[in-house]
Amino acid sequence: MTGTTTGTLTTGAATTGTAVQATGVGTVHLVPHTHWDREWYEPFQRFRLRLVDLLDDVLAWAEADPRFRFTLDGQMAAVDDYLEVREENRDRIAQLVQRGQLAVGPWQILLDEFLVSGENIIRNLELGRARADELGGAMPVGYLPDEFGHCAQMPQILAAAGFEHACLWRGVPAAVDGHAFRWVAPDGSAVRVEYLVSGYGNAASLFADPTRFAQRAVALEATLRPVFGTEPVLGMYGTDHSAPVRSLVELVTGLEDAGAPVRMEITTLGDYITGRDAGASDITVVRGELRSHAGANILPGVLSVRPHLKQAMARAERMVERYAEPFAALWSPVWPQRFLDMAWWRLVDASGHDSVTGCGVDETAVQVFARITEAEHLGQAVRDRVIGAIARDVPRDAIVVANPSAIDRTDLVTLDLEIPASWPAVALQQADGTVLPAQVENRTAALLHEERIGAAELPTFFPRIHGRELFGLEIVSWAVHADERLLQFELARHGGEEPFDIDALRAAVAAAAVSGTWTVRLQAQERRVVTGLVTAPALGWSSVRPVPAEDAVVTRPVQASDPEMDNHCLDNGLVSVTVHDDGTLRIVAADGTVLDGVGRIVDGGDRGDTYNYAPPATDALLETPDTIVITAAESGPLRAAFTVVRGYSWPATMDWAQDRRSAASEPASVSMRVELRADEPFVRLELAIDNRSADHRVRLHVPVARTAAVSHAEGQFAVVERGRAAEGGEQLDVHSAAGSPSGEYPLPTFPAHGFVDAGGAALLLTQACEYELLGDGSAGELALTVLRCTGQISRNVHPYREEPAGPQIPTPQAQMIGTTTVALAVLPHAGSWVDADLVATADRYRHPLHAAAGQSLPGGPLESHHGLTVDGAVLTSVRLRGGVLEARLVAQNPEPVTAVVRGRFDTARTVDLRGTPGRELPVTEGTVKLPLRPWEIATLRFDT
Numbered sequence: 016m017t018g019t020t021t022g023t024l025t026t027g028a029a030t031t032g033t034a035v036q037a038t039g040v041g042t043v044h045l046v047p048h049t050h051w052d053r054e055w056y057e058p059f060q061r062f063r064l065r066l067v068d069l070l071d072d073v074l075a076w077a078e079a080d081p082r083f084r085f086t087l088d089g090q091m092a093a094v095d096d097y098l099e100v101r102e103e104n105r106d107r108i109a110q111l112v113q114r115g116q117l118a119v120g121p122w123q124i125l126l127d128e129f130l131v132s133g134e135n136i137i138r139n140l141e142l143g144r145a146r147a148d149e150l151g152g153a154m155p156v157g158y159l160p161d162e163f164g165h166c167a168q169m170p171q172i173l174a175a176a177g178f179e180h181a182c183l184w185r186g187v188p189a190a191v192d193g194h195a196f197r198w199v200a201p202d203g204s205a206v207r208v209e210y211l212v213s214g215y216g217n218a219a220s221l222f223a224d225p226t227r228f229a230q231r232a233v234a235l236e237a238t239l240r241p242v243f244g245t246e247p248v249l250g251m252y253g254t255d256h257s258a259p260v261r262s263l264v265e266l267v268t269g270l271e272d273a274g275a276p277v278r279m280e281i282t283t284l285g286d287y288i289t290g291r292d293a294g295a296s297d298i299t300v301v302r303g304e305l306r307s308h309a310g311a312n313i314l315p316g317v318l319s320v321r322p323h324l325k326q327a328m329a330r331a332e333r334m335v336e337r338y339a340e341p342f343a344a345l346w347s348p349v350w351p352q353r354f355l356d357m358a359w360w361r362l363v364d365a366s367g368h369d370s371v372t373g374c375g376v377d378e379t380a381v382q383v384f385a386r387i388t389e390a391e392h393l394g395q396a397v398r399d400r401v402i403g404a405i406a407r408d409v410p411r412d413a414i415v416v417a418n419p420s421a422i423d424r425t426d427l428v429t430l431d432l433e434i435p436a437s438w439p440a441v442a443l444q445q446a447d448g449t450v451l452p453a454q455v456e457n458r459t460a461a462l463l464h465e466e467r468i469g470a471a472e473l474p475t476f477f478p479r480i481h482g483r484e485l486f487g488l489e490i491v492s493w494a495v496h497a498d499e500r501l502l503q504f505e506l507a508r509h510g511g512e513e514p515f516d517i518d519a520l521r522a523a524v525a526a527a528a529v530s531g532t533w534t535v536r537l538q539a540q541e542r543r544v545v546t547g548l549v550t551a552p553a554l555g556w557s558s559v560r561p562v563p564a565e566d567a568v569v570t571r572p573v574q575a576s577d578p579e580m581d582n583h584c585l586d587n588g589l590v591s592v593t594v595h596d597d598g599t600l601r602i603v604a605a606d607g608t609v610l611d612g613v614g615r616i617v618d619g620g621d622r623g624d625t626y627n628y629a630p631p632a633t634d635a636l637l638e639t640p641d642t643i644v645i646t647a648a649e650s651g652p653l654r655a656a657f658t659v660v661r662g663y664s665w666p667a668t669m670d671w672a673q674d675r676r677s678a679a680s681e682p683a684s685v686s687m688r689v690e691l692r693a694d695e696p697f698v699r700l701e702l703a704i705d706n707r708s709a710d711h712r713v714r715l716h717v718p719v720a721r722t723a724a725v726s727h728a729e730g731q732f733a734v735v736e737r738g739r740a741a742e743g744g745e746q747l748d749v750h751s752a753a754g755s756p757s758g759e760y761p762l763p764t765f766p767a768h769g770f771v772d773a774g775g776a777a778l779l780l781t782q783a784c785e786y787e788l789l790g791d792g793s794a795g796e797l798a799l800t801v802l803r804c805t806g807q808i809s810r811n812v813h814p815y816r817e818e819p820a821g822p823q824i825p826t827p828q829a830q831m832i833g834t835t836t837v838a839l840a841v842l843p844h845a846g847s848w849v850d851a852d853l854v855a856t857a858d859r860y861r862h863p864l865h866a867a868a869g870q871s872l873p874g875g876p877l878e879s880h881h882g883l884t885v886d887g888a889v890l891t892s893v894r895l896r897g898g899v900l901e902a903r904l905v906a907q908n909p910e911p912v913t914a915v916v917r918g919r920f921d922t923a924r925t926v927d928l929r930g931t932p933g934r935e936l937p938v939t940e941g942t943v944k945l946p947l948r949p950w951e952i953a954t955l956r957f958d959t
Contacts, residue, residue, distance in 0.1 A: 553882060
């Protein structure tokens, strides 16, 4: 096994729930709670007002009756949202938490586990635990009641944070027939899981009719007794945005007086679960991710709806995790704690299972997108401040290049440089004196602007000058030529050291401009946009300087065929790509692996909703373009590209009466930029989809190179192996949900975060995506959803789902009318994903080098400085925590590895996810070695 297999099962000696209580009074532990969707079919502030009313009542009830208990949904966001309005009630909440009447945390928010990074999950738990500790302590249970499936490494994350128990509902495989199982992560870490067999609202209607309460209590106990065996039954009294009835305590305590054959105790979820044996050996063992449809809907369509939210989240996470935090931790004299805290709060807030998923109303999606984008802006501000401070000591005729990876890299950067017109070609001189080639993309002429102005109107030109800035550059010098009636400015990126005096300029113009028409001329040094190779040290920076070159010599250049002579073809010695007449690609690796037909676009109907895809009864799959236009772009030697634009006629919408796509159509186009770079074994694709149609799904198809029974996808700290089918009990008829225990058709569409790989075809991704492995036998394709358009949150009548997933509210913006962009890369390879080093390659693809212009006096020396180097493991986080450098490593490998970390430190020790110190590690000359189990997550602290 090269990854984690979904739902792998091992059964112990006996399965919890097989025994049935024969005699005596049954016991139900009743957990009053609410499941609080922070934002969903109403935007956040509208839901918050209802939350304030609910918690006002809960606090009053709990204070008035010490027998009352309430569980606040496992997320601190509800508490924080309440206290922002009722700040004066903080001590009241703290007292109830400390008395055990109110259970809060441990999460900050109930996230979606597949649409965020693994680091986002850890920070979510970290923030929630810290906030709960301020109020008296978090519930000691990893409560995940409504997430749409669960990632493979969640047991390890929980165990590393000190949890022995979890509690969840969705995604559990059919082989679990009791109320508990042992959930094992890829590294072997495990937690006991309390399985909410009937959901988090199995007792929601218990008090609907107080006159029948005793009757309903007996029925509840009898219904759940076969599942719980001899253990007390767990009754979850609550549901979405619900409040308990005021008569709850009186009705429960009156059961005994009524002589009912059931005993009921009001408790919190934490008290019930921690009363169970975390080390029980007689329960079913489940390994890996939980994405089965067998017992509950997992609503997989949220992976692909509103893709702009997924793109925004991935961009913002990369900016904060891989640029802002590491650069600030290693290179800033001041740790920007508040800015980074604000970024993380926004990322975590947006990770909610009704937020980044896009399954809410349009107003909610707009708020979520803004929140994520603000997190990215905060990260950019920190990154630019750190690199800007470095640039102040870098000569202004040079460029500082920062490397976000924990390995040395030589990669391409694109720079906008002032280059003398006399230079025939440009190269980039490195700090060690070597010169690496560059490729000029375009040139800007020296004359920027020229206009004719009457002498009397010349003063009206001065307000265009701000300080010394003019036309986005700085004034280096100016001259007034009265005899020629010419006002001339010389501009540059840096204005130089001489001060600029606008009053002197005004006086000179006033003295000279007596009459006539004047010419105002703005000139600058010629600029060239240059793509060049740069070597940058691990998590460090180097400075490079443009120098003249007779020729840009590239060891293995990218060669582009002459489009006038034959088909468009690119080749860099590692991989070649050729476009077919139908607009698809043939990609061939140097090892002989061939992917033929890459990039086929398949459009089909979607009569589903934001939660679940579903085809119409009569579908029309369209893949043949009406028009194809191929144009050449860059032609090498460092990068080359062409663009394939395909035009289509896609049905305009659904014909709901006929359950088919409409006869009317709308024009659509898919522009695919195909780019190849020197020394990269993959082909970069950038798609721009111009969509004017509603209710459909667009997928990009990539044929595999060889038979593939399984796929491998990188997710949250793991690479997960999946088969072609999805588990869901009895398969449903395509247009009837009857017969499935969960009432949901088990579609084999799965999430991928960093890459997906099958049969020698790897797709490197820039965002969380939905994919499916199609075909059988020797044939096969990866189908990547690049656009899914739908107009309802949920549909009451859905071919692939028996019951509604939410209210039937229109979502016109989820139809994605307009242009959607998607970036990915295709890598053909022999061997496994491990052999192809896909984890490192995908990391390189997603995290480009960052460049900024130097700002000090020109002509100074070039420099290169290492930060932190990691071999043998993946580095996912570098930050300061409590003033000490902390780094997180993951062994994303099915075999044991030894992580080797090098940097400027004298001591190193392990810590858990709460920051509790572990064992000290030997350090030799700034190097520490740490053996890791397959898939192990390790956090280290370093000090000097």
